[in-house]
Amino acid sequence: MIDLRPFDSLGGANHGWLDAKHHFSFANYYDPKRMNWGSLRVWNDDTIAPRTGFPPHPHSDMEIITYVRKGAITHQDNLGNKGRTTAGDVQVMSAGTGIAHSEYNLEDETTQIFQIWILPTGRGKAPSWGTRPFPKGERSGHFVTLASGFENDGDALPIRTDARVVGATLKAGESAEYPLGKDRHAYLVPAAGAIEIDGIRVNARDGAAISDVETLRVTALEDAEIVLVDAA
Incomplete structure (x- = not known):
């Protein structure tokens, strides 16, 4: 099953x-059909x-993944962590028992990010933060x-939940497969370009909620950059 959620149908606000x-209900946007996946x-x-951004604010019991699409984001928190994450790279914050952080665009250009929240599988753990580069060449074609949240996933950033965040870059005409499993929930968004899944076109910044699929096959209609969450 694939539920296409065109970018124009998303909720949101311009501040x-x-x-x-918002792909899901958030802040003042509420849609009972889009609470979670x-x-x-x-x-x-x-x-x-x-030169703007999110001033210091708290979180707890949430896995928060930031994927930078353009520009850069600078993180600082009350644990003493500070770091700058640039386009194509990822940072992870496990809020745990509680953390206060800020996220600023200190650049002279606009920054664009995907901010992804996944419910943790447990509570009561200490908060943590990490970032790392993922050169796009390593994701080319797959x-x-x-x-x-799985120990056997090499040097991926750790999250405390039954989920993965994966990415791929595909040239027009290329295809890539992901072994999802019929009992899993996938949510896919092209950061750039257009793709096709089972005959359905998904344009840049559209969302595709996918379930009951053993192996997900994605074909690029244009050069594309893809982010996908595989969740329980």
Whole structure:
């Protein structure tokens, strides 16, 4: 099953410094049919103006993954962590028992990010943060795991949930497969370009909620950059 969610159908709000689009109910946007997809709770498509950003604020009991599509985001938190994550790279914050953080676009250009929240499988663990680069060449033509709750996923950033965040870059005409499993929930968004899944076209920034699929096959209609969450 594939439920296409075109970009124009997403909720959202434009705050001037932040133009936010919500794939799921968030803040003042509420749609009872778009509350979650398995343990995936939030997928926000945020455009952040230069020299602005999210001031310090708290979170707890949530796995928060930031995928930078353009520009860069600078993180700082009350644990003493600070880092800059650039386009194509990923940062992960496990909020655990509680963390306060800020996320600023300190660049002279607009920054665009996907902000992804996944429910953790347990509570009561200490908060943590990490970031790492994922050169796009390593993802060319196939899916690479960016963040994972499974121990056997190599150097992927760890998250405390039964889920993976994977990415791929495909040239027009190329295909890639991902072994999903019929009992899993996948949510896929092209960061750029257009793709096709089982005859359905998915354009840049559209969402595709996928279930009851053993192996997911994606074909690029244009050069494409893809982000996918595989969740319980």
